[in-house]
Amino acid sequence: MPSRLAEAFRDHPVDLHQNHLDFNSAREVPDSYAWPPLGDETLGDYKYGVESVPIIDLSDPVNSVKEQMGRACETWGVFQITNHGIPMSLLEKVQAEGRRLFSLPAQQKLKAARSPDGISGYGVARISSFFPKLMWSEGFTIVGSPAEHARQLWPQDYSKFCEVMEEYEKEMKVLAGRLTLLMLGSLGITKEDIKWAGPRGEFKDACAALQLNSYPACPDPKRAMGLAAHTDSTLLTVLYQNSTSGLQVLRGGKWITVPPITGALVVNVGDLLHILSNGRYTSVLHRAVVNRTYHRLSVAYLYGPPMNVQISPLSKLVNPRNPPLYRPVTWSEYLGTKAKHFNKALSSVRLCAPLNGFVDVNDHNRVKVG
Numbered sequence: 001m002p003s004r005l006a007e008a009f010r011d012h013p014v015d016l017h018q019n020h021l022d023f024n025s026a027r028e029v030p031d032s033y034a035w036p037p038l039g040d041e042t043l044g045d046y047k048y049g050v051e052s053v054p055i056i057d058l059s060d061p062v063n064s065v066k067e068q069m070g071r072a073c074e075t076w077g078v079f080q081i082t083n084h085g086i087p088m089s090l091l092e093k094v095q096a097e098g099r100r101l102f103s104l105p106a107q108q109k110l111k112a113a114r115s116p117d118g119i120s121g122y123g124v125a126r127i128s129s130f131f132p133k134l135m136w137s138e139g140f141t142i143v144g145s146p147a148e149h150a151r152q153l154w155p156q157d158y159s160k161f162c163e164v165m166e167e168y169e170k171e172m173k174v175l176a177g178r179l180t181l182l183m184l185g186s187l188g189i190t191k192e193d194i195k196w197a198g199p200r201g202e203f204k205d206a207c208a209a210l211q212l213n214s215y216p217a218c219p220d221p222k223r224a225m226g227l228a229a230h231t232d233s234t235l236l237t238v239l240y241q242n243s244t245s246g247l248q249v250l251r252g253g254k255w256i257t258v259p260p261i262t263g264a265l266v267v268n269v270g271d272l273l274h275i276l277s278n279g280r281y282t283s284v285l286h287r288a289v290v291n292r293t294y295h296r297l298s299v300a301y302l303y304g305p306p307m308n309v310q311i312s313p314l315s316k317l318v319n320p321r322n323p324p325l326y327r328p329v330t331w332s333e334y335l336g337t338k339a340k341h342f343n344k345a346l347s348s349v350r351l352c353a354p355l356n357g358f359v360d361v362n363d364h365n366r367v368k369v370g
């Protein structure tokens with residue numbers, strides 16, 4: 001059983017088509033990238049505030065923050081945070097380095113291509129193998145130090161990229177640990193209830209991946225898909241999106257845009273927090289769409305437990321009326337399951353149907369993804 005995140009896909013290699021279209025010179029969407037048209041009837045009314053993703057100010061009193069997060073996690077599975085303590089200057093540096101990477105010539109980027117059984121490096125989204133059409137995006141995944149791949153991209157000049165990404169990973173690790181305790185706090189869970197949190201709740205051994213996503217402007221955005229609908233296999237994901245919108249979450253059968261707010265970060269519940277909370281918090285189905293005019297960049301911090309820790313419904317949340325809904329699973333095993341079963345991964349670790357009759361939003365058999 002692999003013990004490091006970088007080894008999670010050793011037993012699940014995917015050889016993805018890495019022969020990229022040159023997005024910047026494309027005048028039309030080739031058939032291999034043409035998805036069934038995105039219908040306006042599936043879009044929600046976020047602009048008018050009827051349905052908008054909650055925004056939580058982390059400088060509010062802590063009990064209020066916990067309560068707001070609990071409500072957001074139960075109803076939306078996603079929220080935005082402000083006053084989170086990550087300096088704007090760092091967010092700008094990460095974005096600038098991401099742009100520098102994606103603007104390299106295709107042949108140069110391919111020198112840092114992710115290997116079929118690897119986790120880090122340049123390439124198309126891992127979930128691409130589940131779809132008949134290609135996505136209008138490219139990505140770069142970092143686990144720990146990006147030095148090995150950065151050296152292949154810029155043999156003489158890779159230290160700036162590494163410094164910025166490592167500083168961001170450090171800041172994100174602290175923020176993600178704090179968010180985990182706040183999000184679980186409203187369910188009455190404390191750091192003492194999570195052994196792997198460590199004595200001071202510092203989550204020292206937590207694992208994470210940093211995913212840079214690039215979505216070039218697209219000549220026919222209604223027929224293209226930036227990143228197809230999915231849930232993250234994480235405890236939680238912290239996403240920075242630049243000022244161009246594109247992220248959408250599924251709520252009540254409608255796709256709701258998560259509007260970019262300068263300096264804010266988007267936090268979404270992942271499958272492992274869904275399991276830990278015994279289905280009280282819902283890992284939200286989300287996707288990224290593209291637009292005709294602007295290049296969009298996003299940076300996702302995919303946060304999870306130490307690789308070999310068994311994640312199962314927390315005992316405080318389980319009783320005869322609420323039996324455990326999921327069997328124990330490690331992050332490593334779950335990533336392998338996701339690589340094999342994609343949107344059926346969560347149901348594949350489910351033990352029984354809920355007694356209280358609530359519907360598992362993650363039963364994506366009910367939802368047409370894409």
Ligand SMILES: C=C1C[C@]23C[C@@]1(O)CC[C@H]2[C@@]12CCC[C@@](C)(C(=O)O1)[C@H]2[C@@H]3C(=O)O
Nearest residue numbers: 119125126127209211230232233234302338
């Ligand atoms: C730790 C990880 C989660 C992730 C697969 C990865 O190994 C690194 C990239 C992550 C990502 C980002 C885009 C969507 C996603 C489904 C994918 O294909 O790669 C997620 C994966 C996930 O959460 O399962």
Ligand SMILES: O=C(O)CCC(=O)C(=O)O
Nearest residue numbers: 211213246247288298300
């Ligand atoms: O680009 C986005 O807004 C979404 C990215 C995402 O869902 C991911 O990296 O997992």
Ligand SMILES: [Fe+2]
Nearest residue numbers: 230231232286
């Ligand atoms: Fe995601």
